[in-house]
Amino acid sequence: MNGNNTTGGVEEVGAYGEFRFRHPTVEDGDTIWRLAKHSPPLDLNSRYTYLILCKHFRETCVIGESDKGIASFLSAYNPPERSDVLFVWQVAVARHQQGEGVASAMVKYLLSEEYLKDVTYLETSVTPSNRKSLALFKSIAGYLNTTMEKQEFLKGEDFGANEHPPEILLRIGPFTHAPKEVSDEGSEGLKVFKEKESEVRSYSRSFPTVFDHAHGSIIYDESNNRYIDFFAGAGTLNYGHNNPLVTEALIEYLQNDGIVHGLDKATTSKRRFIESFYSIILEPRDLDYKIQFPGPTGTNAVETALKLARMIKGTSNIISFTNAFHGLTMGSLSITGNDFYRDESFISRNNVAFMPYDGYFGDSINTVDYLRKFLEDSSSGLDDPAAVIVETVQGEGGVNVSSIEWLRQLSELCHEFDILLIVDDIQVGNGRTGPFFSFEHAGIKPDIVTLSKSIGGGLPLSLVLMKPELDIWKPGEHTGTFRGNNLAFVAATQLFNYWKTDELTQEINKKSSILRKRLESIRDRHPELEADVRGRGLIYGLDVPHRGFCENLAKAAFDRNVIIELAGAENNVLKFLPSLIIEEELLREGLDIIEECVEDVLKEEVLIYQTRTSCDVVL
Template sequence: MRTDTSADRAIFERRESEARSYCRSFDTVFTSASGSEMTDTNGKTYIDFLAGCSSLNYGHNDPDMKAALIEHISRDGIAHGLDMYTDAKAAFLTAFEEKILKPRNMDHKVMMTGPTGTNAVEAALKLARKVTGRTNVIAFTNGFHGMTMGALAATGNSGKRAGGGMPLQGVTRMPYEGSLGEGVDTLAIIEAMLGNDSSGIDAPAAFLLEPVQGEGGLNAASPEWMRGIARIAKEHGALLIVDDIQAGTGRTGTFFSFEEMGIEPDMIPMAKSLSGMGLPFAALLLKPELDIWKPAEHNGTFRGNTHAFVTARVAIEKFWSDDAFQKEIATKSAILSEAMHALAKQIPGAKLKGRGMMQGVDVGSGELADAICAECFRNGLIIETSGADDEVVKVLAALTTPVETFRNGLKILLEAAASQSTTKIAAE
């Protein structure tokens, strides 16, 4: 059993690709994590407000998920089964059906895709085109849907798109709510463009959008706008794909981020915290009538992670059997909102962003946001930025973070913002 937690830092520079990113902001070697805290080789503990970019909504190493996984491995439970039937898959699907789908009057089927969110998006795009016989997909400004070629075509960020190395096609970009400034009715613009036979926009196979744009800067769509998009999609014979990869699994307060918005998505790509414990696991929820795949028409060696089935089942049964956890999220969301208002008051022109436990502040520049996050890290808080220019300081704390720990992390953030905004003003 390995007990030495030292690491030769030079190995990362020598052997790891230049594509590495988060480690550049958090320049230390982590060795352990529990709940909402991570510890490095120096024994320093950090409060984690990144949570695996919302892959750890239930925190690090939840004891019940860990125990179930250890038990599964210890009894030689299936580790890899392609898409064969297993007891672990049956248990997960049963829990998902009983605790998630039925209470929400949803009859979606669950398609196991490759283990990353971008694969679930790819499957949705392929299926939408197969079902409708159309090729064009409507995506939105500031949207982020993944790094494989189809999902990247639907992603707005120019820096991410530049990595494609070839033209990214099959997508028409439309303005997200609020993207053209206050008072601009983007729904009306979209309707006008799609209703004009000379607009040059091909009939869409699908509309693909995030109710809260995580990487795009925590832009949160209103229920009215979401209903408007659903209506327009239906009028034009297009499917509605709601990407709930980052905003879902409780992050915005309910299991799905679109609950209580009055819409019924045709397909829902899911990943990140779906496994409950940070294990790779992605799936596409789709209405039964859309399930026209031929066997293995969209497949992958790692479609369905059996270990993730084990932990996902525990997460569902532990946190979503009643409304207690949802009430806890609401309480912490209110604490977060109060802190974000306080942060915004410290910085002239700052804007509140997001909703639920997916909130942040647009501080006006990537430089200031980076400085705030760097100061937070020096003081024991892991937090990152988002937005087109990394201008949003973004809180993605685990939903299970103890209130005292949560408040301590927010205190570090507010102090860092006060320090760095004062430094910026003095420099000007």
């Protein structure tokens, strides 16, 4: 072991994107302990342990830092009398740096040290369910052009009374040389995004390539690699990329110097939009709504709906549901369930009550009855609500599907207690579940509806629909600079043509059956997944409760040129959002690839229940 008792001094560092790597000092010990503490499910050791690592084992430990401070840590050591082995103990990466390849870069940085030149094997121990660790070290084995073996290491009873599954040893090697430097693993084209764009970026981490052009359900990167799109811009591209109806209309409109920015002035494109929306969408469904244009995005629509409901009822309380996602501005965030997005330092949940969504307690408990009990009991502590806001299918929350009967009962409950019902149809409206509005399945008529994403055919546009008697706004009382996107009006008006007949709904239902049956087949053939299949129309989720499995599955799919994202609080749901007009052959091709990826990920190890490990990797 190359221990070093010295502290302080300037350390030579290795750069990786925004990161600099160096060996820790005693002064870093407390920061490393706090990083581990806030990186669940990493097992937390005492502060003393991390101080000893920084003092006596510092030359086989690495920290990664940027101008914002330490955000990653790796501890390792040479086992006694085994200078040819480097054993990795813990790896942690702060959440905001996850997905950047920082963990593997720390390993490579350490292996590049001259005093570790005799190391020809890399080892660690994991429980078989730790998919992230398995994937990490498999990728490192590939980088070193060698193999990774799995051996028995520790038995469950070795841990005494602490219930712990057995550990397996991952042994990588032999390798003849270590890399001499740590280089940026991403393409050169991604460098500017890593260096200049905020750390808040997300999808460029999930899909690390530079996209260039697209058509329909195919998207190409700048190297002309072809990807099948099962993501559809998070539900913004229901009608595909560059739909020819939209492209041709926009080109003609711009060539004729059509109005681009109009605030809420009356324009010809806006008039055509309103007339088409009423004649094609609302009137055939016997829906009587006024239209408000609140701004470019879905969260603008939600904020507007909340403000309006509170004005109408003269009370501020809003009922939302577990696992809900309604946006990330302050009001929308207050009614969003996932605590990843919420921090007590900037968000208040005053005047918001969360109730269990349909199925939250299982099939045996009707959560509308649960809500009714609160409303009937004057001592329940629930203030009179102005509105209930609900997604008929919770997309970001894990593709949780409310039943038709539950929606009907919720609507009746709101009517009985004089509560406004707001349906957030931003992601699952615009045909995503089959009919244009997702609530059509239940035959209900919400008081307020929010629409965005695909309503503009991929261009920014959001709507708030309200029953006429609820339109109590004073002129100019709620405004926004971009509440009149005329290009989106042009695009949307063209896309309404899909809804002149029920042909598109029939096609959606047909493709929905293909998607559902394939996912159910995967579930049934692999009972070890303990998977659940949920969905409606062309939004479906494959829910696998084993930690990291779906993350590895999404990465494997991207490696095989299928773009698909995750959902659920623990990223445990693979979410399918193909275009509504995707060709059946292309849908089947993408599903074939997903099925192959499931087989490949499963080959890594037999799944067991989620456990914590000696080498938990938070990526």
